[in-house]
Amino acid sequence: MPSKARSVLxxxxxxxxxxxxxAASxxxxxxPLVVQPALVWCLVLLPPALVALWLLSQWRNGGEGESLH
Structure with missing residues (x-):
């Protein structure tokens, strides 16, 4: 198994x-915990926003015609 697949696993x-x-805890x-809407929205929206920022920071403009196909 390649190392990349092993690290993903x-x-x-x-x-x-x-x-x-x-889940067990x-x-x-x-x-029961009191639902705090601001905290829920932060937990729902913050991780995807951080991933999007990371992807944008890694994005390289001006490709040399490379393709995934």
Whole structure:
């Protein structure tokens, strides 16, 4: 297995483990949390915005005719 695929698989497994841990801790939480709309919107919109900024920072203009096909 190439190293790139191995690192993606490792990252995916880590995300799955973190998700399982959060789900398990949520089931054992003593009382419901108060929904704060501003916090929810930040949690929903901030990660995609950060990924978009990272992609834009990595984007290179003036390609030499390279294609994905």
């Amino acid at each position: 490792r990252l995916w497994a880590l995300a799955l483990a973190a998700s399982a841990a959060l 949520g089931e054992r939480w003593p009382e």
